[in-house]
Amino acid sequence: MKKLLLGDEAIALGAIYAGLSGVYAYPGTPSTEITEFIQKDPLARERGIRSRWCTNEKTAMEAALGMSYAGKRALVCMKHVGMNVCADAFVNSAITGVNGGLVVLAADDPSMHSSQNEQDSRFYGKFAMIPIFEPSTQQEAFKMMGEAFDLSEKMGVPVLFRVVTRLAHSRAAVEIGELKDQNNFNPSSGKGWVLLPGIARRQYVALIGKQAAMAAAAEESKHNRLEEIPDQVGDDKKDGRAPLGVIACGIAYNYVCEAGAQNVLKVSQYPLPEKKIKELAARSQSILVVEDGQPVVEQDVKAILGAGYKVEGRLTGKLPRTGELNPDNVAAALGKATGKGFPQAANLAARPPQLCPGCGHRDVYNALNKVAAEYPGARVYGDIGCYTLGALPPFQTLSSCVDMGASITMAKGAADAGLFPAIAIIGDSTFTHSGMTGLLDAVNDHSNITVIISDNLTTAMTGGQDSAGTCKFEAICLGLGVEPEHLHVVNPIAPNMEAITQLIRKEIDYNGVSVIIPRRECMQTLRRHSKK
Amino acid sequence: MKTDIILCGVGGQGILSIATVIGEAATAAGLQLKQAEVHGMSQRGGDVQSDLRLSTEEIHSDLIPRGHADLIISMEPMEALRYIPFLSPDGAIVTSSKPFVNIPNYPAEDAVIAELEALPHVLKYDIESLAREAGNPKGANMVLLGMAARFLGIFKPEQLRAAIASIFAAKGDAIVEANCKCFDLGYELQQ
Numbered sequence: 001m002k003k004l005l006l007g008d009e010a011i012a013l014g015a016i017y018a019g020l021s022g023v024y025a026y027p028g029t030p031s032t033e034i035t036e037f038i039q040k041d042p043l044a045r046e047r048g049i050r051s052r053w054c055t056n057e058k059t060a061m062e063a064a065l066g067m068s069y070a071g072k073r074a075l076v077c078m079k080h081v082g083m084n085v086c087a088d089a090f091v092n093s094a095i096t097g098v099n100g101g102l103v104v105l106a107a108d109d110p111s112m113h114s115s116q117n118e119q120d121s122r123f124y125g126k127f128a129m130i131p132i133f134e135p136s137t138q139q140e141a142f143k144m145m146g147e148a149f150d151l152s153e154k155m156g157v158p159v160l161f162r163v164v165t166r167l168a169h170s171r172a173a174v175e176i177g178e179l180k181d182q183n184n185f186n187p188s189s190g191k192g193w194v195l196l197p198g199i200a201r202r203q204y205v206a207l208i209g210k211q212a213a214m215a216a217a218a219e220e221s222k223h224n225r226l227e228e229i230p231d232q233v234g235d236d237k238k239d240g241r242a243p244l245g246v247i248a249c250g251i252a253y254n255y256v257c258e259a260g261a262q263n264v265l266k267v268s269q270y271p272l273p274e275k276k277i278k279e280l281a282a283r284s285q286s287i288l289v290v291e292d293g294q295p296v297v298e299q300d301v302k303a304i305l306g307a308g309y310k311v312e313g314r315l316t317g318k319l320p321r322t323g324e325l326n327p328d329n330v331a332a333a334l335g336k337a338t339g340k341g342f343p344q345a346a347n348l349a350a351r352p353p354q355l356c357p358g359c360g361h362r363d364v365y366n367a368l369n370k371v372a373a374e375y376p377g378a379r380v381y382g383d384i385g386c387y388t389l390g391a392l393p394p395f396q397t398l399s400s401c402v403d404m405g406a407s408i409t410m411a412k413g414a415a416d417a418g419l420f421p422a423i424a425i426i427g428d429s430t431f432t433h434s435g436m437t438g439l440l441d442a443v444n445d446h447s448n449i450t451v452i453i454s455d456n457l458t459t460a461m462t463g464g465q466d467s468a469g470t471c472k473f474e475a476i477c478l479g480l481g482v483e484p485e486h487l488h489v490v491n492p493i494a495p496n497m498e499a500i501t502q503l504i505r506k507e508i509d510y511n512g513v514s515v516i517i518p519r520r521e522c523m524q525t526l527r528r529h530s531k532k
Numbered sequence: 533m534k535t536d537i538i539l540c541g542v543g544g545q546g547i548l549s550i551a552t553v554i555g556e557a558a559t560a561a562g563l564q565l566k567q568a569e570v571h572g573m574s575q576r577g578g579d580v581q582s583d584l585r586l587s588t589e590e591i592h593s594d595l596i597p598r599g600h601a602d603l604i605i606s607m608e609p610m611e612a613l614r615y616i617p618f619l620s621p622d623g624a625i626v627t628s629s630k631p632f633v634n635i636p637n638y639p640a641e642d643a644v645i646a647e648l649e650a651l652p653h654v655l656k657y658d659i660e661s662l663a664r665e666a667g668n669p670k671g672a673n674m675v676l677l678g679m680a681a682r683f684l685g686i687f688k689p690e691q692l693r694a695a696i697a698s699i700f701a702a703k704g705d706a707i708v709e710a711n712c713k714c715f716d717l718g719y720e721l722q723q
Contacts (some may be wrong), residue, residue: 004555004559004565006569029571030571032571033571113570114571166568166594166595167594169568169569169570169571170566170567170568170569170594171555171565171566171567171568171569172564172565172566172567172591172594173559173564173565251594254592254593254594255592255593255595257592257593258592258593258597326593326595326597327593327595327596327597327598328597328598331597338597338598338599339597339598339599339600339620340598340599340621341598341599341600341601341616341617341618341619341620341621342616342617342619342621342651343616343617344616344617345613345614345616345647346643346647347610347613347639347640347643347644347647348610348613348614348639349610349635349637349638349639350579350635351542351577351578351579351611351634351635352578352635353543353576353577353578354576354577354578354634355576355577356576356577386576389576393636461576463571
């Protein structure tokens with residue numbers, strides 16, 4: 001049976017077919033569709049696969065580890081920066097080891113289509129010393145998911161599954177394989193889960209002891225394929241060596257094939273297959289490493305082959321240092337002719353994304369701008385979500401956007417330094433993801449900040465997923481110690497805006513923590529709900 | 533045989549629906565297909581684009597190389613211009629002629645149209661008005677697909693019509709008919 005699937009959907013279906021019992025995730029482009037697919041899939045429902053959204057990537061990672069402890073197969077999904085949020089649990093899950101198979105999926109976003117950086121999750125895999133899978137195609141993504149679970153159980157460690165935007169959000173036909181049974185409930189009784197120093201030291205030695213087996217598995221893996229060297233490559237051979245060997249990782253392999261390169265080592269499973277790399281090097285005069293993201297493999301290959309061997313890639317400028325790969329920059333690096341299109345059009349303007357017409361964030365920004373203009377020192381610290389677009393015209397309200405939750409804590413730090421008025425704006429889902437702890441710090445310090453939780457009752461930027469704190473915000477803020485007289489819920493519609501503007505003024509002038517919660521449903525989810 | 537198509541427009545204009553219909557036709561015809569989509573931030577009123585590659589042979593790259601697109605299908609005239617570096621020298625552009633102005637620095641409309649007209653093989657029309665007159669204002673994208681059909685040599689028009697029927701089947705016969713009608717109106721437009 002063949003199905004037309006997004007890369008994300010192929011990953012989801014691959015996990016379901018591999019006997020998954022639970023997916024744990026926080027929405028984040030380009031990973032969101034994996035969990036959404038599992039939530040809607042009839043087979044997943046029939047199998048009782050746990051799939052509700054988590055509060056953040058750390059809670060997701062820990063819950064998945066708990067499911068693995070109980071013997072079942074669990075999947076954690078996130079965008080690349082989510083790896084930073086769950087890093088503590090992630091790195092330590094390699095030390096505890098796993099019982100049921102545990103796969104951690106990180107969807108990287110080279111070129112930052114919807115992200116604030118282009119960090120490469122493969123560094124995390126190396127850091128935690130666990131195997132990494134990096135599929136090139138949707139078909140491979142489906143198949144590899146099952147293999148990743150098998151390898152996780154065989155090695156007793158989590159496996160990192162790394163994809164990039166272009167695979168996650170590209171559609172192709174996928175042949176669906178065999179459906180596996182789910183694991184039986186079988187909780188671990190091992191002591192290795194208690195990472196007290198004495199035990200952790202033993203566990204760490206055990207993890208290092210597994211490295212040789214992981215390397216051997218990658219060396220033998222059919223996903224690390226040294227292609228036969230075709231005769232025509234021999235035309236300009238020097239001392240029997242082809243002029244160029246190519247190491248193509250993950251999706252880069254597609255661009256290398258598109259350009260018609262030969263003498264290629266395809267890499268889709270890590271740790272790196274050192275023997276195959278040395279074999280390629282022995283039959284080539286130099287090596288070009290083609291990898292999407294950061295030069296992780298290029299650095300390692302340099303170390304493997306030594307300073308005397310010529311290795312090129314993103315570090316040497318053969319490929320661009322930043323941004324995603326594409327068929328054109330890869331063809332150019334391979335010395336192949338690139339296509340000639342028309343020159344760029346003259347009558348062209350950038351069309352950045354913007355807040356939807358009627359969106360409640362618009363009203364909030366208009367009110368904030370009005371009040372902020374009255375205070376020469378005012379700064380508004382932003383956060384991650386649709387409302388980050390408040391940094392762009394026509395609003396240009398925001399002074400910062402760093403990471404999930406940073407609005408409140410940056411406002412607090414700036415206020416500590418004497419900045420006034422320090423205002424934070426954060427969305428409802430981002431607040432429960434990582435804003436609550438910062439608000440507790442501010443309350444405990446009696447910081448002079450005004451926090452706007454712009455509540456649209458959903459996780460809007462990623463397409464309208466449920467938000468963990470809906471209906472709980474007043475209780476959360478009060479529980480954290482916000483004073484009831486400085487906690488306000490308002491409805492940001494035109495007739496109320498004058499009063500809301502006045503309220504913002506009043507709370508700015510209060511010397512302490514104030515929280516204003518403008519609450520109005522997202523226009524996108526409203527339209528969806530009214531259709532039903 | 534291969535056909536590389538760039539679909540483009542502004543977030544919310546329905547370019548992914550066109551992609552879905554072509555994808556359905558391609559699957560029914562047993563063609564290979566790869567389609568890179570835009571999800572996430574750009575969908576909020578920004579420019580959106582999708583690379584759709586069809587072939588009788590294996591397709592490697594999810595993205596279309598520069599100068600290789602056989603066809604640009606655009607819901608908006610300036611957005612069609614954005615991707616001409618990807619258009620092959622003998623490629624065609626099928627586009628709505630009506631600007632969607634949601635930015636303060638949108639170029640002069642006449643200049644956009646003139647630049648489009650200076651390119652070879654351009655078919656443009658006010659598809660929104662045509663769809664509205666046909667009583668199906670949401671069918672502008674199907675008018676555009678109809679216009680594109682003459683450049684999609686890899687399919688017969690009947691195959692695309694059948695794909696529309698299958699994609700919209702769940703919404704009932706009236707919706708299928710309204711969309712097929714829009715497709716036909718687009719197909720009958722002369723250059």
